Amino acid sequence: MNVNNLAKRFEKLKNKTRRHSFIYISDNACLNVEYCHSVLKLEEERIVLKLAKSYVTIVGLGLGMKNYGYKNVKIYGKIHSVSFEDSNERNVDFE
Numbered sequence: 293m294n295v296n297n298l299a300k301r302f303e304k305l306k307n308k309t310r311r312h313s314f315i316y317i318s319d320n321a322c323l324n325v326e327y328c329h330s331v332l333k334l335e336e337e338r339i340v341l342k343l344a345k346s347y348v349t350i351v352g353l354g355l356g357m358k359n360y361g362y363k364n365v366k367i368y369g370k371i372h373s374v375s376f377e378d379s380n381e382r383n384v385d386f387e
Contacts, residue, residue: 313343315374323350323367323374331357331365339367347377 333340355369
């Protein structure tokens with residue numbers, strides 16, 4: 293097996309087993325999320341993401357999202373609040 297293929301396989305394994313996500317808030321108009329597992333809800337006023345150990349809800353006006361890499365997203369718009377819920381909670385409602 294060549295070294296490049298081995299390195300690619302190692303990166304895939306590392307990303308699958310990643311247990312942390314990172315959120316960078318630059319101001320009330322931009323939020324970057326690294327290692328986002330999935331997008332559960334995408335609306336102009338509310339975005340819900342599943343991260344490694346929690347769910348995050350972003351509330352604001354005119355929200356949008358761009359994907360800028362493997363499991364990395366950028367949320368833009370007028371952000372009012374960011375809240376977190378434990379992923380072990382059984383009564384998580386995204387309706």
